[in-house]
Amino acid sequence: MxxxxxxxxxxxxxxxxxxxxxxxxxxxxxxxxxxxxxxxHAVAARFAELSSGRLPMDVLMSTRRVLTGVALGIALAVPAGFVLGWYRPVRVFVDPLVNFFRALPPIALIPLVIVHFGVDELAKTVILFYAAFFAGVIVMYEGIAQISPIYLRVARTLGANDREIFLKVVVPMTVPHMLTALRVALGVAWATLVASELIAAQRGLGALIQDAASFFQLDIIYVGIISIGFIALAMDLVLRRVARRLLVWQERMA
Incomplete structure (x- = not known):
């Protein structure tokens, strides 16, 4: 042992x-x-120094922005994914648009976001929401579209109506895709964080990196990058553990 x-x-x-x-x-x-x-060791020393200074507030601000953007993005991506995955004509109509906007890098939208939403927290949230939504909706509707029709036919044979099939068959089978969409959206949001904090951010890990770059403080840049990576990793590990607990029934079915 x-x-x-x-x-x-x-x-x-x-x-x-x-x-x-x-x-x-x-x-x-x-x-x-x-x-x-x-x-x-120099980066570790700088990390220790910043930990008693601005770093905790930067971590808090960035984490709050990411969680807000992801929460809003997934809140819309899940129902949108259900509609796109469940209704094939809608999916055929909307799929090109989804893939078009998904391919646009959020950093390219910053000038338009500033024009329409200013430079406050709302603008940063919009960028993160955009990144999280399109990352999540793709996972959702692809997962729902791949549900085997045999489960639906069996449920209908047993007398289930459309509402019961949706609530008791489709929804439980899409829980893994919801969790995967959340994991993907979180990863994309953290990857987009620095771009979102280009919008006049005074605090945040992206702002820390940009301020350090202005003064060629490479050790601080490394601190910011490593902090983003470890926070994203920690969140992903938590979600994976939650997923294992929620999806025990799948292992029993297997």
Whole structure:
């Protein structure tokens, strides 16, 4: 038992230790100017320094913006995904539009967002909402469209009407897709965060990175990037654990 835990811990830590080792190797190799690649211990020292300064507030502001944008995006993506997945004519009509807007990078929309929504929190939320919605709606309607018709035929054979089929067959079978849509939307929102905080943000991890870039403070840039990555990773791990608990019935069916 202890040996199994040790092996699991080693497997989890190995890639991170490899990255740190590679990071040190690049810094000391001379292939790249060492000033352009601050060593991990320097970044860790800067992280400790910022942790007693502006970093907690930056993390809080960015997390709040991401969660707000994702919550609004998924709240609309789920019903929209149901409609697109359940009604094929609607999907055929709307699918090109969804894919067109999904392909537009949120950063390209910043000038229009500023014109229509100003430079306050609403503008940042709109950018994150846009990214989260189109990431989530694709996952939702593709998942619903792939539900095997055999489940619907069996339910209808047993006397279920359309409402019962939707509530007792379709909805439970789309829970995994809802959770996947939420995970994808969160990842896309964190990836879009820096772009959203280009809009006159005074606080936030994106603002921290941009302020550091203005003064060529590369260690702070690394702190901001690594913070975004670890927060996004932590949220994804929480969602995966929640998904395992909610989808126990699927394992029993399998």
């Amino acid at each position: 202890i040996g199994g835990h040790l092996r699991r811990t080693a497997l989890i830590l190995s890639p991170w230790l490899a990255i740190v080792g590679l990071w040190y190797a690049v810094h000391y190799s001379g292939l790249i100017n060492p000033a352009l690649v601050p060593p991990p």
